[in-house]
Amino acid sequence: MEIIKTVVGVLRNKNQEILISKRKKEQFMGGFWELPGGKIETGESLKQAIIRELKEELGIQVNQLTLHKTMMHKYEDRAVQLSIYNINEHQNTPLGIEGQAISWASVDELNNYKLLPTMKAFISSITLPNKYWITPSSNHQSDEWMGKFNQKLNSDITLLQLRSKIELDNSFIRELNNKCKKNNIKLLLNTINKTFNEPYCDGWHLTTTEMLKLSKRPCADNKLLGVSTHNLTEALKAQTMGADFVVISPVQTTKTHPDTISLGWDIAKEIVDKLNIPVYFLGGMALKDLEKTQQLGAQGIAGISAF
Ligand SMILES: Nc1nc2c([nH]c(=O)n2[C@H]2C[C@H](O)[C@@H](COP(=O)(O)OP(=O)(O)OP(=O)(O)O)O2)c(=O)[nH]1
Numbered sequence: 001m002e003i004i005k006t007v008v009g010v011l012r013n014k015n016q017e018i019l020i021s022k023r024k025k026e027q028f029m030g031g032f033w034e035l036p037g038g039k040i041e042t043g044e045s046l047k048q049a050i051i052r053e054l055k056e057e058l059g060i061q062v063n064q065l066t067l068h069k070t071m072m073h074k075y076e077d078r079a080v081q082l083s084i085y086n087i088n089e090h091q092n093t094p095l096g097i098e099g100q101a102i103s104w105a106s107v108d109e110l111n112n113y114k115l116l117p118t119m120k121a122f123i124s125s126i127t128l129p130n131k132y133w134i135t136p137s138s139n140h141q142s143d144e145w146m147g148k149f150n151q152k153l154n155s156d157i158t159l160l161q162l163r164s165k166i167e168l169d170n171s172f173i174r175e176l177n178n179k180c181k182k183n184n185i186k187l188l189l190n191t192i193n194k195t196f197n198e199p200y201c202d203g204w205h206l207t208t209t210e211m212l213k214l215s216k217r218p219c220a221d222n223k224l225l226g227v228s229t230h231n232l233t234e235a236l237k238a239q240t241m242g243a244d245f246v247v248i249s250p251v252q253t254t255k256t257h258p259d260t261i262s263l264g265w266d267i268a269k270e271i272v273d274k275l276n277i278p279v280y281f282l283g284g285m286a287l288k289d290l291e292k293t294q295q296l297g298a299q300g301i302a303g304i305s306a307f
């Protein structure tokens with residue numbers, strides 16, 4: 001299948017709204033809203049291409065830009081490799097120079113538009129945090145467990161996975177959820193016997209085994225769904241099933257599993273490059289690894305004792 005190299009730009013106004021553009025009827029995926037941009041021309045670098053595209057489509061002169069992330073998306077008849085740039089500085093007010101409709105939308109408002117399929121993963125990548133805390137999986141009501149949980153409530157953690165290998169009381173989970181809500185933390189359940197309609201959570205986190213049994217997303221679109229995976233095949237399956245993000249592990253060796261072979265940075269990066277949904281690295285991660293992780297294109301790091 002032909003791979004179409006495409007560059008797109010993220011322009012934000014002072015209200016942090018994002019500029020989207022409507023594809024024209026006669027184009028592939030006509031009528032869908034997208035990030036402005038287009039295909040690379042022969043001999044052009046990615047940066048030259050995005051500067052040219054935004055001049056042609058919006059009439060702006062880009063002065064400063066940084067790569068946000070790259071992703072790959074397969075349509076029925078083509079594969080698109082999308083490089084998404086944050087446009088940090090530009091001249092002129094953007095206009096629909098080619099006659100296309102344009103609109104500024106907040107992240108929440110984006111969901112009211114008929115968006116290209118790549119937009120869902122883009123939205124996840126700008127809304128998910130770069131740290132994902134996983135709770136210890138046993139002794140939940142102990143002082144030690146509650147101590148760790150309470151400490152995270154007052155930290156910069158905004159996404160939390162409640163992990164348990166034994167059944168927990170719903171009243172206990174509700175209590176944790178209330179505490180998370182008060183502290184603007186999203187709570188994902190990785191408990192046994194998930195029903196996917198528990199109201200007291202923001203979503204679910206699936207084990208690999210659970211994911212492999214599913215052919216489609218088991219929960220509503222407005223909930224978050226993460227999946228634990230260990231290689232490219234599993235990660236791609238999770239993406240096809242409809243996961244919002246995956247965790248891959250072990251990226252490095254850990255003290256708890258010293259004999260398990262780790263993926264290593266290179267393979268971890270390969271997985272990130274072949275997915276379009278956000279990827280968190282787990283296993284032997286510490287805060288000092290966050291920068292490298294993001295440079296490799298991952299969303300961030302996950303861990304029980306990483307932070
Ligand atoms: N511009 C843009 N294209 C996207 C996005 N997501 C996505 O899959 N694509 C696909 C659709 C197209 O196959 C390709 C982009 O090409 P395009 O149609 O915008 O190309 P272009 O501006 O060079 O215009 P054209 O003259 O070739 O029609 O990438 C996106 O967010 N923005």
Ligand SMILES: [Mg+2]
Nearest residue numbers: 036037038039
């Ligand atoms: Mg275009």
